[in-house]
Amino acid sequence: MKKIIQISVIILLAIACRKNDIETIEGPNLNDLYGPFSILSKLKLDENVNFTNDESVIFNMEISKQTNWEIEITGANSGASRKFTGNDRIISINNAIWKGGADAFPSFGLEKSYVKINFPNEQDAPVINDSITITGLKSDKGNFITSFENGFKNHWDLFNQTTVSGSIACSNNKAAKGNCYYKWSGLVPWDWAIGSVQIKAPGSSFSLPPNANNLFFNMGVKMVKNTGPENCFFQLWFDEDDNGDGIFDENTEDRFIYEYWYENDEWNLVSFKYGDLKYDANGDLSVVKGNGLPEPSKLISINIFFLANQDSGIKSEAYADHIIFTENESYKP
Amino acid sequence: MKNSIIALIAFCFILKLEAQNKKFQINGAARSYLFTNELKIDQALDSITPKKSNYGHNLLDLGISVFPNSTTEVISMFRIRNELGGFWGGGVTFNVRQLTLKGVVKNIVRYELGDIDLKMTSYTLFNTREEGITNEAEIFAIRRKVFHYDLFYNDNYWRMQGAKVDFTLLPDRVFKKISFKSYLTRQRATDGLTKPERLYGGGSINFVKNKKLNIQLNSYNMFDLSQTASIDSSKFTNSVFTSNFNYKISNREKIALKLYGETGISNSKYLNYTNSDAPSSISDWFYDIASSTHFKKKKFRLEIGVKDVGKNFRSPGGQTKRINYSKSPGLYQQFTNEYIGREVSFSDVINGNAEASFKISETLMSYNAAYNNTNPYGDATPNRRGVYINLEWLDSVKIKNSYVKLLFLQESVGTGTLKRKSFILSRIGTNIFINEYFNWKKILKINFGLQNEFTFREGETYEKINLSSHFIDAGLSYEFIPKLSFLIGCKFWIAKGNEHLIIRDDFNTIINFNMIDINFSESIIATGIKYDFEDKNTLTLQYQSFNLKNRSVNGIDYGISEFIILYSLFF
Numbered sequence: 001m002k003k004i005i006q007i008s009v010i011i012l013l014a015i016a017c018r019k020n021d022i023e024t025i026e027g028p029n030l031n032d033l034y035g036p037f038s039i040l041s042k043l044k045l046d047e048n049v050n051f052t053n054d055e056s057v058i059f060n061m062e063i064s065k066q067t068n069w070e071i072e073i074t075g076a077n078s079g080a081s082r083k084f085t086g087n088d089r090i091i092s093i094n095n096a097i098w099k100g101g102a103d104a105f106p107s108f109g110l111e112k113s114y115v116k117i118n119f120p121n122e123q124d125a126p127v128i129n130d131s132i133t134i135t136g137l138k139s140d141k142g143n144f145i146t147s148f149e150n151g152f153k154n155h156w157d158l159f160n161q162t163t164v165s166g167s168i169a170c171s172n173n174k175a176a177k178g179n180c181y182y183k184w185s186g187l188v189p190w191d192w193a194i195g196s197v198q199i200k201a202p203g204s205s206f207s208l209p210p211n212a213n214n215l216f217f218n219m220g221v222k223m224v225k226n227t228g229p230e231n232c233f234f235q236l237w238f239d240e241d242d243n244g245d246g247i248f249d250e251n252t253e254d255r256f257i258y259e260y261w262y263e264n265d266e267w268n269l270v271s272f273k274y275g276d277l278k279y280d281a282n283g284d285l286s287v288v289k290g291n292g293l294p295e296p297s298k299l300i301s302i303n304i305f306f307l308a309n310q311d312s313g314i315k316s317e318a319y320a321d322h323i324i325f326t327e328n329e330s331y332k333p
Numbered sequence: 334m335k336n337s338i339i340a341l342i343a344f345c346f347i348l349k350l351e352a353q354n355k356k357f358q359i360n361g362a363a364r365s366y367l368f369t370n371e372l373k374i375d376q377a378l379d380s381i382t383p384k385k386s387n388y389g390h391n392l393l394d395l396g397i398s399v400f401p402n403s404t405t406e407v408i409s410m411f412r413i414r415n416e417l418g419g420f421w422g423g424g425v426t427f428n429v430r431q432l433t434l435k436g437v438v439k440n441i442v443r444y445e446l447g448d449i450d451l452k453m454t455s456y457t458l459f460n461t462r463e464e465g466i467t468n469e470a471e472i473f474a475i476r477r478k479v480f481h482y483d484l485f486y487n488d489n490y491w492r493m494q495g496a497k498v499d500f501t502l503l504p505d506r507v508f509k510k511i512s513f514k515s516y517l518t519r520q521r522a523t524d525g526l527t528k529p530e531r532l533y534g535g536g537s538i539n540f541v542k543n544k545k546l547n548i549q550l551n552s553y554n555m556f557d558l559s560q561t562a563s564i565d566s567s568k569f570t571n572s573v574f575t576s577n578f579n580y581k582i583s584n585r586e587k588i589a590l591k592l593y594g595e596t597g598i599s600n601s602k603y604l605n606y607t608n609s610d611a612p613s614s615i616s617d618w619f620y621d622i623a624s625s626t627h628f629k630k631k632k633f634r635l636e637i638g639v640k641d642v643g644k645n646f647r648s649p650g651g652q653t654k655r656i657n658y659s660k661s662p663g664l665y666q667q668f669t670n671e672y673i674g675r676e677v678s679f680s681d682v683i684n685g686n687a688e689a690s691f692k693i694s695e696t697l698m699s700y701n702a703a704y705n706n707t708n709p710y711g712d713a714t715p716n717r718r719g720v721y722i723n724l725e726w727l728d729s730v731k732i733k734n735s736y737v738k739l740l741f742l743q744e745s746v747g748t749g750t751l752k753r754k755s756f757i758l759s760r761i762g763t764n765i766f767i768n769e770y771f772n773w774k775k776i777l778k779i780n781f782g783l784q785n786e787f788t789f790r791e792g793e794t795y796e797k798i799n800l801s802s803h804f805i806d807a808g809l810s811y812e813f814i815p816k817l818s819f820l821i822g823c824k825f826w827i828a829k830g831n832e833h834l835i836i837r838d839d840f841n842t843i844i845n846f847n848m849i850d851i852n853f854s855e856s857i858i859a860t861g862i863k864y865d866f867e868d869k870n871t872l873t874l875q876y877q878s879f880n881l882k883n884r885s886v887n888g889i890d891y892g893i894s895e896f897i898i899l900y901s902l903f904f
Contacts, residue, residue, distance in 0.1 A: 022751065023751070024746045024747075025746070025747050025748070025749060025750060025751060026644050026716065026746045026747065026748045026749075026843055027748050027749050027835065027842075027843030027844070027845075027846065028749060028843070028844065028845060028846070029749060029750065030749035030750045030795055030796055030833065030846065031750065031793070031795070031796075033749070033795075033845070033846065034795035034848065035793065035795050036795075
């Protein structure tokens with residue numbers, strides 16, 4: 001009897017040692033692979049959001065299984081778009097918070113925005129539609145230069161070929177951000193140069209931070225006519241006042257030139273680190289007349305120059321909008 | 334080739350002369366094997382595959398043990414195989430089957446070099462028996478013995494290449510005897526680029542306290558020598574450390590009581606793998622404790638045990654399967670008009686047509702849930718826990734090898750869900766000597782085995798599993814003329830239900846499940862005669878008919894009939 005008790009105690013001890021991982025699953029969850037789809041808690045959105053006041057839109061939803069989901073927000077007027085994707089069972093502040101930005105230009109305006117949520121891997125899942133009205137735009141972080149919203153400034157300059165109209169256009173929902181943008185349009189069969197607008201610093205400089213290595217130049221561009229990969233491009237001139245006399249001398253001071261060639265017919269964000277202007281597209285040192293160092297604090301003029309193929313025989317058209325410098329990262333439209 | 338054979342014969346002749354001085358021994362095997370197969374399948378399904386095939390071989394394994402001195406033995410075995418139909422040496426192969434050097438140093442340390450057989454415990458290094466055997470009939474056992482011999486599946490040993498050493502100390506104090514065993518083998522040769530050399534080494538120390546108690550420590554390591562490949566080669570290591578004990582609690586007139594068990598840990602590491610799915614390190618542990626009660630007067634033994642093997646317990650030496658179910662079998666590898674790879678049936682398993690393992694596999698190999706779902710990787714199957722009960726009746730003159738084995742296991746951790754699969758496996762077997770009941774001199778023996786297995790899991794529709802599998806293994810042998818026996822045997826396997834087959838990546842991580850429906854019946858009926866020239870010298874003629882009825886969607890019904898003539902001699 002004593003022996004049997006001993007054995008029983010040992011076996012009971014062994015059983016007591018058994019691991020009991022009741023909350024652990026080995027492998028992918030069967031519910032996610034084969035379980036039925038249902039929405040456990042519905043999406044609830046406010047009617048309005050004011051991003052200027054640091055408000056944000058949080059998409060709170062709970063679904064029955066871990067599956068792919070897509071949230072797409074589209075501006076009713078601007079056509080701006082912001083998309084969130086994920087593969088979580090719970091959609092929350094951790095994976096779907098909208099702070100007013102778009103994935104690319106154009107940016108959202110003060111407009112109604114449509115929200116569409118779908119679950120591409122679930123055949124029987126409903127598509128959820130809702131809307132929210134933007135009553136205040138998100139605040140941009142950075143050194144804002146212009147978005148052409150307040151007209152042509154007196155200290156700016158422009159150049160247009162005789163057959164080209166180059167000016168600020170407004171109120172037709174075509175801007176990258178806001179209502180206005182700069183537009184060139186015309187047929188120039190004798191020259192690549194179409195037109196330019198020179199944004200000069202209001203004072204002695206644009207008051208940019210001195211470190212070129214974490215400062216990004218950003219601008220929206222859109223080439224819409226006489227387009228093609230080798231047919232049109234923007235040339236951006238960055239003139240620096242190296243000697244600090246308030247005047248740019250192209251024979252003794254730095255003019256860094258950046259070229260952006262056509263990629264598509266949509267608004268595109270041109271964004272690069274200002275310090276990268278030290279080198280040209282081939283990686284060689286840029287040929288400039290000054291000290292050769294990109295120095296944002298000495299920048300006194302940005303010339304936006306649109307060029308297109310003179311031999312194509314058709315009218316050229318392009319837009320530019322929203323020039324802004326940002327630190328450490330590219331601009332988020 | 335011709336010169337090699339002449340040289341071998343000359344060598345044997347010389348050795349025969351030497352044999353008079355007992356400097357060597359000759360042993361080996363010879364056999365002649367002739368097959369005639371026919372695939373039986375609906376002509377509409379398969380009008381392409383040649384249905385009939387005839388082949389066979391003659392084979393001689395010539396083993397020579399040379400004793401250069403009293404403490405050394407050199408074992409070599411050569412295999413000459415001649416495919417039937419070969420013409421004047423065509424189809425003849427000549428291989429070295431075994432080269433081993435054995436010896437004893439100072440009458441203390443025994444060593445073996447070359448081809449060695451290794452076995453430890455069922456959780457460390459153990460060649461677990463394949464599926465499809467539950468007290469098998471003699472007609473099947475004859476054929477199985479041949480392919481087990483070919484694959485070096487002696488009991489549960491793995492044949493490896495390397496070295497092993499063992500010796501015993503006899504201290505007077507705490508322990509009566511301490512035995513040491515160690516080995517080192519090569520599992521894989523480097524390709525010089527990305528795959529480094531892989532070694533497998535380990536050993537055990539057995540402390541014998543007295544006749545009642547012994548405790549053994551076991552350990553092995555499987556590891557890559559990363560410096561043997563390019564600098565940035567990956568490195569896999571697996572180490573297992575276990576301890577087992579055996580304690581004879583009492584041994585009285587009516588009853589004998591024994592307690593034994595094993596517990597241990599494993600750790601696997603994947604270093605410098607470019608694949609981000611590779612876990613840097615996984616560890617887990619297990620225990621298996623049982624008691625055995627021998628009721629002497631009632632002549633039966635009762636074993637009750639509990640076990641828990643963690644989901645991440647990885648012991649390639651104990652978990653490698655003999656059969657590779659992911660590869661099509663050698664016979665009728667592809668069939669049907671769509672050239673579908675034929676899946677391994679249990680006919681292939683028991684006849685040796687399935688691809689067999691020669692090396693220890695670091696990955697958990699695929700298995701057929703209908704054949705064995707409870708412990709597909711033997712005792713060391715990970716993610717299993719529960720109890721087992723074994724009843725074994727001691728042999729009598731009339732009835733031998735009778736047993737009932739029951740396993741009630743459950744997953745330690747749910748796979749794909751919090752709900753866990755449960756498994757019930759029962760095995761019953763017995764050999765009945767009818768002739769003893771009637772005092773006949775000629776042997777009339779019935780083999781009977783029955784296996785039932787149930788897998789189930791409750792839950793939502795997509796979680797539910799209900800799989801049942803029933804296997805009958807029966808046969809009769811009757812020596813109707815001295816040395817001439819009539820043999821008949823049958824095996825039936827019926828499985829029905831559903832299962833979520835586990836799909837693992839190269840690192841044994843579960844990445845998906847394959848929801849399958851199983852509904853088939855497989856049967857083998859075999860009959861034949863056997864003539865025993867001597868104890869290890871047999872001629873058998875057999876006819877075997879295998880039929881598979883697959884009732885699941887897209888299942889293919891087919892059958893294979895086979896006539897064989899097998900002459901085998903072991904000397």
